[in-house]
Amino acid sequence: GESVGLHLPTLSVQEGDNSIINCAYSNSASDYFIWYKQESGKGPQFIIDIRSNMDKRQGQRVTVLLNKTVKHLSLQIAATQPGDSAVYFCAENLTGNQFYFGTGTSLTVIP
């Protein structure tokens, strides 16, 4: 399954399938990006980050892709599990402590 953009989309995927969550960031000068996962009633939790000198970074079951040309970031989750159900945010950083968060994508995993 795949989602697009900053309009708080919802994405439903079957357990075991791969998920792709997309994010269009706003500032072409931003050079550091983070993906967070927020479960209901909890604070955002760090998943993976990437700096602009890279276009791909892999973690455990997750991959972040960065396309600076079109200001696009994606999070790929392999073999999605029910525990992956949450709202996912991308955040961009231009300088210092200032992070701008996207509006989030709600992922629901269907067992």
Added chain:
Amino acid sequence: DTAVSQTPKYLVTQMGNDKSIKCEQNLGHDTMYWYKQDSKKFLKIMFSYNNKELIINETVPNRFSPKSPDKAHLNLHINSLELGDSAVYFCASSHGPRQPQHFGDGTRLSIL
């Protein structure tokens, strides 16, 4: 062993009151933040401190005043609460600027 803890978890109060939210981190981080999350889940930074020094003060009404007594604490005091202040407020910390943040579980503020 909660890394970033906020109190209270829920805060229900009337318009016009003054309230405080406390935040403590035991991660040894130098940087702390306050964020506001609205009903549509939009997260916006309010304040950021480095080593007790205010670094970021976004366009936030001056009814909101952060206070950092030491590097491990960043409290948020809100005067004359308004209906529009209803939201979830998150405290976070990081090793320094441009580093992943660790968030608390939020304080849900409801104004009657």
